[in-house]
Amino acid sequence: MSDAASGATTGSEGVTTRTTTYLLVDGENIDATLGGSILGARPSPEERPRWERVLEFARTIWGGDEVKGLFFLNASNGTMPMSFVQALVAIGFQPIPLAGESYEKVVDIGIQRTLDALADRGGDVLLASHDGDFAPQLAALLGPGRNVGMLAFKEFTSSALQQLTEGGLEVFDLESDVRAFNVxxxxxxxxxxxxxxxTRYL
Incomplete structure (x- = not known):
């Protein structure tokens, strides 16, 4: 039995254990949507999300005890943006730099495999992305005893993901709900x- 408000799960012996929230970030997708669909140009540093706020939102939204932040990166070219990676580590993320063949969507594959693995363990799940490729994995996670959500710009969330809201998927807007931006x-x-x-329009 799950208490969604507290993030706690009560076992068969009445012992309450705290819930981990797994926060998976599709960095490529968020960056591409922000730059290509909203700004029309590569985001400047002040226009990028404040990832520490995203972590904090994950800590508070369902009242879980722990957040495990996994930030997926494409490192197929053999390099990593080390200053960014170090900043992620400093605020509490676990960077996951993946490499593969040129025809492989390495970040998508990594996230899909992680979502599949989460189906066999407890915990709530938040995915930062707009990509409908994750719809089958998220659908498999929906059900009693687990909170599942998306962090995205709502207007760019794929229809395949929007359809999952009928089954319990929650969609949180990165700007208005998470307040992840300084601008x-x-x-x-x-x-x-x-x-x-x-007042925004005056």
């Missing part, structure tokens, strides 16, 4: 009336 992004999207702030 306001030039987004054109449908605004729920409850979120409308007229």
């Amino acid at each position: 306001r992004l030039p987004r054109l999207r449908i605004i729920p009336l409850a979120e409308f702030d007229p």
Whole structure:
């Protein structure tokens, strides 16, 4: 039996154990969506997400005891952005630099395998991506006793992922829900009336 509000799971003997939230980040996808679809150019440092805020959101959203942040990187060219990797480590992420053949989507494959592995263990799951390629793996995780969510720019989330919300997938907006940015992004999207702030347009 799961208490979604506290993130705790009660076993058959009534012993409560705390839940780990696994945060998986598809760095390539987030960067490509931010630069290509929202900014129209490569993001500057101040326009990129504050990843420590993303970690903190994962810690608080379901009240779990621990967050395991896994940040997937494509290192197929034999190099890593070391300053960025070191910054990730400093704030609590585990970078996962993957390499493969030129025809392989190494980050996608790595995340898919990780989601498959999580199906056999407890814990809540948050995935930062917009990619519909992960829909089968996320669908397999949905069910009683586990929270499953996406972190994304909602207007660019694939339809395959949006359809999973009917089965319990939660979608959190990186800007308005997570508050991962120091700047306001030039987004054109449908605004729920409850979120409308007229001062943004004055």
